[in-house]
């Protein structure tokens with residue numbers, strides 16, 4: 001079945017849609033609120049869901065969070081793709097390995113992607129990444145990095161563990177492998 005989705009940017013106007021999606025999914029990972037890649041990160045100890053929510057809300061109010069939300073035909077928010085310049089999303093995983101192979105920072109990063117647990121496997125993440133790349137293009141484009149998981153030659157992975165998405169998703173948009181930064185995680189790059 002082909003589903004039709006629309007996308008909107010996360011902003012003060014769409015905050016309630018985003019918050020509703022996160023709350024319907026137990027805060028996402030028990031209260032992450034998509035803050036891990038932002039400047040605050042998680043730090044050395046877990047922070048409360050309320051602290052993460054407040055931090056995310058502040059980013060949205062200040063315009064330092066970029067995220068594309070995906071909606072179904074009824075206007076229900078089903079998922080997102082986070083993106084931004086490296087200064088906005090400094091806390092990617094495997095930072096030491098990443099830095100060791102780095103020649104030049106990208107212009108943009110794709111951060112976490114998420115689809116509501118009941119709506120997976122229906123193209124929501126694809127719509128979210130497509131929307132994020134459109135937004136990046138509209139903002140001038142440049143080199144875009146994603147940090148997805150390898151799923152080929154590996155035991156089948158539940159979507160739940162693919163925080164930054166599977167490689168195949170980015171291949172569909174022309175991303176190619178740049179270098180490996182963990183056993184199953186790659187830096188992929190595309191020029192947009």
Ligand SMILES: CC(C)(COP(=O)(O)OP(=O)(O)OC[C@H]1O[C@@H](n2cnc3c(N)ncnc32)[C@H](O)[C@@H]1OP(=O)(O)O)[C@@H](O)C(=O)NCCC(=O)NCCS
Pocket residue numbers: 028029032034079112113114115116119120121122123124125126127151157158159160161162163164165166168169
């Ligand atoms: C990973 C995730 C975003 C995929 O979302 P989705 O909406 O189900 O993905 P889509 O239906 O758009 O799939 C697009 C492509 O990705 C690939 N893909 C999706 N899920 C996959 C999986 N579990 N294993 C391998 N490839 C997968 C496929 O190539 C698919 O293309 P196809 O439909 O042509 O086969 C989803 O499983 C998810 O949200 N997981 C939880 C991640 C999370 O917790 N994020 C927040 C972290 S703070």
